[in-house]
Amino acid sequence: MFLKYLASTDHKVIGLLYGFTSLLFLLVGFVLVLVIRWQLAYPGDPVPLIGGWLGEANAPGGIVLPEFYNQLGAMHGTIMVFLGVVPLAVGAFGNYLVPLQIGAPDMAFPRLNLASYWCYVAGGAVMLASFFVPGGAANNGWTSYAPLSDLAPGAGQTMWLAGMLFIICSSLLGALNVITTIVQLRAPGMTWFRLPFFVWAQFITAFLLLLAFPALQAAAILQGMDRLAGTSFFLPSGLAVSGQRLEVAGGGNALLWQHLFWFLGHPEVYVLILPAMGIVAEVVANNTRKPLWGYRVMVYSLFVLGVLSFVVWAHHMFLTGMGTAVSAFFQTTTMIISIPSVVILSSLMLSLHGGSIRFTTPMLFALAFLPMFGIGGLTGLPLGLATTDIALHDTNYVVGHFHYLVAPGTIFALFAGIYHWFPRVTGRMLNDWLGRIHFAGSLVCMNVIFLPMFVQGLAGVNRRLWDGGAEYVHAQEVLYLNVPMSMAAFALAVFQLFFIANLFLSLRGGPAAEPNPWRATTLEWRTGGEPVRVYRDPYAYSVPGAPSDFVPQYQAEPQRAGA
Amino acid sequence: MIEWLGVPVAGAAHAGDVDQVMALVHWLMLVLLVGWGVFFVYALVRFRRTAHPVASYDGLRGRWSAWLEGGVLLAEVVLLAFFSIPVWSARVDAFPSERESVVVRVVAEQFAWNVHYPGSDGRFGRTDLVLVGPANPLGLDRTDPAAQDDVTTINQLHLPVNRPAIVYLSSKDMVHSFTLPQMRIKQDAIPGLIQPVWFTPTEPGEWEIACSQLCGLAHYRMRGFYTIHTQDEYEAWLVEEAAAQAGP
Structure with a gap:
């Protein structure tokens, strides 16, 4: 009975499998960071409550060892990005909604879709299993810079590479499927510029996954060869580790890994962001009761973002020894790519103007996304200028920057999507008050966690330090911030309980939802199984003269008020 | 601001x-x-x-x-x-001439900064991987005539104020990042490459060298120290160190 769902090729079932699995991984990644935050606030103090479960090899007496701390850091990043956010944004939301929103019967390749899900599960299982092998999980950062990763003892790093290979396969299969579905299976009348913005965002995202991930696929295989077959793709000659001359073939290049990694890594950032923008656009149009402001320009901006995201990668590498010409190129592309982001963000902001704003729970999350994503984007500017990057590179400023983009940015958008489409999926509404507590608590806590990171970073406190910087004199004045930051992280965990409880309680006991509870225009809210035809643009809200404040895309003729 | x-x-x-x-x-x-x-x-x-x-x-x-x-x-x-x-x-691009600068090598390793001064002859002695050992982390060949007056330190960088300093940065093992927060200097030390970085200290003082790139389990305490002296103090320090390190 239950097994039937695990082998279903229905895009809605696969979407839900993706959703459930990725939410579990988000929880795992979050628990890892709670241990990190404890260690940063109270370096060397035993972790309370769960300290005993961390393993004697990792945390004797509950005290996190530096080796284990590095595992937590690497795996928090890996799990959150590759097993949590992307599968939720693309695998779950994309799978469930793209066919519905374009009026397709299913994805173009249903069996490929199922294969994609199981590749993802296999990758996740390998990653989780790596915590239990001798030496533990990978501990070289989510970026796995060589030679540290090449030479890391134990099986953890090798398992990380194997897990990544599965995850990349999964993403490639999924991306092919999304592209083909959107190109081939749009319902009659669903022209390109009648596509909801969310579908456009998924379309561009799929191209990014398809074109960027192969670089990391290749890099992971090369690093695997270095580790297992004695090659030296990333190992130059003449290394000495711990005072011992290293007997390797040599002749490789440590920087090559960074180029290959960031060639994926930067488009990956937009893979995290574009689907979130898509969700926010849907929720904003629906809850302002008006069309998106500048829909076409927003779509063009997606294209520009997609293309430019392939030529900014080395802004992660300004301090690897770059000359003027190369650094000028990557600084310039980085500044240019900020413009389409500004276009999309200001279009969403300006969409509020003239609206009739309903502050529903999904809308609260979508609204909060705007300034939070704004802070994340703005703090990217001093990191994208090579000169200021000298001071800020690899400090907590960077950590604050990308967490603003991904946590109160993307994850808030994902929450907005869950609250918005939960009635479509389950036929029941989520509890509004639990949702509002979840929203307000998360918003406050996330800002208390991430805002002080800018202060610490400007003071020069580096990231990835086991003691949070206590070793350094220049960190002393801002070290105290680690305690409120960590307290907010623990409070954030408490507020997520409201969300989890809401999901499970509403699944059975939530009030029954009308077929189109938000009075939305897009096709996924249509009832009835007859073939669909599309007659109009996606956001026909508050059309002058129409009898109600929304005209669905599938409705043939708006009834004139006077007719 | x-x-x-x-x-x-x-x-x-x-x-x-x-x-x-x-x-x-x-x-x-x-x-x-x-x-x-x-x-x-x-x-x-x-x-x-x-x-x-x-x-x-x-x-x-x-x-x-x-x-x-x-x-x-x-x-x-x-x-x-x-x-x-x-x-x-x-x-x-605008590196000062070596003649008017203080030139040092800094070789990063897990988890220390090895500093190498050329001494009064201005020439760095030969180094060889074969000679690397606990007492000689740089692998400096003390039989080389150019190495006779060389001064090496661990985690101690001394420089004079108001004179350009050129640091030739390299790494023996992992990617490290040589960070002098007060000098607004940060440069990755990448094994296999030698990266020059330069600056002109303007304030005498004693501060810390930080590592900014995750380089292993003790990354968090890969801390060194640097001192910006007056020119006289610096020369005195160099003479004293050279005398202490010169072979018998």
């Missing part, structure tokens, strides 16, 4: 340039954030459902968005062309 940002004291000649870009870009960020924020709050209050029950199909008229985007682009072009690129160019 730069006082509000709480950056470390500026102790090098180019630090003011870096700090200036830092201040300017944060001004730009602040203006955009406040501008957006004011509009955002205004829109939420003015266009809430109870105050504005019927939405406008057309929404905002005018080219506000284009002006905003044009303004951001212009500000970024100015930051790039007149500030960031020239400052960076001075860092990597």
Whole structure:
């Protein structure tokens, strides 16, 4: 009975499998960071409550060892990005909604879709299993810079590479499927510029996954060869580790890994962001009761973002020894790519103007996304200028920057999507008050966690330090911030309980939802199984003269008020 | 602005340039954030459902968005062309001559900074991987005539004030990142490459060298020390060290 769902090729079932699995991984990644935050606030103090479960090899007496701390850091990043956010944004939301929103019967390749899900599960299982092998999980950062990763003892790093290979396969299969579905299976009348913005965002995202991930696929295989077959793709000659001359073939290049990694890594950032923008656009149009402001320009901006995201990668590498010409190129592309982001963000902001704003729970999350994503984007500017990057590179400023983009940015958008489409999926509404507590608590806590990171970073406190910087004199004045930051992280965990409880309680006991509870225009809210035809643009809200404040895309003729 | 940002004291000649870009870009960020924020709050209050029950199909008229985007682009072009690129160019292209500079090698390893001075002859002695050992982390060949007067230290970098310093940076094992926060210097040390970095200290003082790139389990305490002396103090220190390290 239950097994039937695990082998279903229905895009809605696969979407839900993706959703459930990725939410579990988000929880795992979050628990890892709670241990990190404890260690940063109270370096060397035993972790309370769960300290005993961390393993004697990792945390004797509950005290996190530096080796284990590095595992937590690497795996928090890996799990959150590759097993949590992307599968939720693309695998779950994309799978469930793209066919519905374009009026397709299913994805173009249903069996490929199922294969994609199981590749993802296999990758996740390998990653989780790596915590239990001798030496533990990978501990070289989510970026796995060589030679540290090449030479890391134990099986953890090798398992990380194997897990990544599965995850990349999964993403490639999924991306092919999304592209083909959107190109081939749009319902009659669903022209390109009648596509909801969310579908456009998924379309561009799929191209990014398809074109960027192969670089990391290749890099992971090369690093695997270095580790297992004695090659030296990333190992130059003449290394000495711990005072011992290293007997390797040599002749490789440590920087090559960074180029290959960031060639994926930067488009990956937009893979995290574009689907979130898509969700926010849907929720904003629906809850302002008006069309998106500048829909076409927003779509063009997606294209520009997609293309430019392939030529900014080395802004992660300004301090690897770059000359003027190369650094000028990557600084310039980085500044240019900020413009389409500004276009999309200001279009969403300006969409509020003239609206009739309903502050529903999904809308609260979508609204909060705007300034939070704004802070994340703005703090990217001093990191994208090579000169200021000298001071800020690899400090907590960077950590604050990308967490603003991904946590109160993307994850808030994902929450907005869950609250918005939960009635479509389950036929029941989520509890509004639990949702509002979840929203307000998360918003406050996330800002208390991430805002002080800018202060610490400007003071020069580096990231990835086991003691949070206590070793350094220049960190002393801002070290105290680690305690409120960590307290907010623990409070954030408490507020997520409201969300989890809401999901499970509403699944059975939530009030029954009308077929189109938000009075939305897009096709996924249509009832009835007859073939669909599309007659109009996606956001026909508050059309002058129409009898109600929304005209669905599938409705043939708006009834004139006077007719 | 730069006082509000709480950056470390500026102790090098180019630090003011870096700090200036830092201040300017944060001004730009602040203006955009406040501008957006004011509009955002205004829109939420003015266009809430109870105050504005019927939405406008057309929404905002005018080219506000284009002006905003044009303004951001212009500000970024100015930051790039007149500030960031020239400052960076001075860092990597305009190296001072070695004759008038203090030249040192810094070789990073897990988890220490090995410093190598050429001594009074101005020539670095030969180093060889075969000679690397606990007592000789640099693998310096003391039989080489050029090595006789060389001075090596671990985690101790001494430099004179108001004289350019050129550091030839390399790594024996992992990627490290050589960071002198007060000098506004940060440069990755990448095995297999030798990276030159230069600066002119302007403030005497004693500070710490930090490692900014995850390099293993003791990355968090890969801490060194650097001292900016007056010229006389520096020379005295060098003579004293050379005498202590010279072979019997």
